Amino acid sequence: MNCEQLRRLLDAYMDGELSDAQLREMEAHAAACEDCRREFEAAKLVRDALGSLPEEVDVPLEAQASWRRAVREEAGRDAWPDERTAAYVRAKRNSSHRWMRAVYAVAAALVLVLGATAMLGRMPARKAVEPLMVAASEDAASESGAAAASPTQAVVARDGDVEASTLLQDESYAARKAYGAEDFAAACATVEELTEEYGGKFTTDQTGGGWAVYRVELPREYLEDFLSAVSHVGEEQNSESADVAGDTAVVYIEINELKSE
């Protein structure tokens, strides 16, 4: 092998497409030629260094929340969450008979009108707060009122005088998880957003700083996906699961603030 032949094979080397015999020839030439040895070593460094980088990188929680919010806004901020109902109806409609489509269209319009009317009547504070607020359960939203500045505070305003244990009733739950998170507020916001995303609803207790527990009720078919998505909020500290029957699953998620070093 000569210098030119070695250089021509460098791309194939980086692509991992060389035969053993070709590789041996390259190494033999490199051992005898200083320039080619350097070139070959450099190719090996590029391959090893770039190849050791991960194909996926964890998205910071605030960035996760940010693009989701942007998509919801794009979907029609004012319509959400009733937009979801409309979208669901639309999806159903696509697979229905033509005469049913008209019925669904009217139903969707009614849902939107009634939903919007109900929201306007019952929750004047909603528009004044962060979009995340919408993710809070209706009770929490309506009772916390205009004083709420963030979903977390809204929940505290409602549950601040409630002992943590009242939420942890004696009931059958599908899973109970505890996570430690450095960015406590972002972890809580993520749990709340994911709950909405997977068609669930939550109640929460946050009686002290840096600790929260969520009781999440969601359709069983989404349970696994939900738990997998939630697992990114922090490092798992505890995990229990049980086989419980029913269309709806109850999950407890506990978030503990980790003090950063």
Place this chain on the structure above:
Amino acid sequence: MEIDEKRLIERASSGDPEAFNRLMANHERRMYAVALRLCANREDAQDCLQEAMLRVYRAIGGFKGESSFSTWLYRITMNTCLDELRRRKNKQSASLDDLLDEGWAPADERGSPEGHAVRAEANRVLRQAIRELPEDMRAAVVLRDIQGCAYEEIAQALNINVGTIKSRISRGREKLREKLKQNPELFDTAGV
């Protein structure tokens, strides 16, 4: 999983944002990895991720499955990042100190401690060298040598024929090797 994804794509196409968010939860980490490696800093990468998500949301109704969904996502992510880079071209540029570590830590550490040190240094030099590549070349090298995409997939994602992609990647790698060779300390302990 495949069937689930197909169903979610259908629902997302009909305008269901929650289905869309669930669908993209499986892809956001890869899109973010690409954005981090193309952009000059973390904020830009996050902006690009968000913009790419919006573009995907707007365009998903037109996804016909001619390429794989992930290739289609690479394409949108790449276009978003390249648009952003071109827009910011005149506002150059981040100093090395501003460059992010995020996304540039090796996923696994094998071999000797000396090997780690050399690779970490090579990594630092390469990170800077990749940023100095022309944008189109950078995009192709990132997809091939970091994301591990096949040449055909890169050709689809960047909408350029395979031959051009191959020569672009080859020239990009050559530039990276040149940068490494300017750092002789990298070669004192690294054996072939």
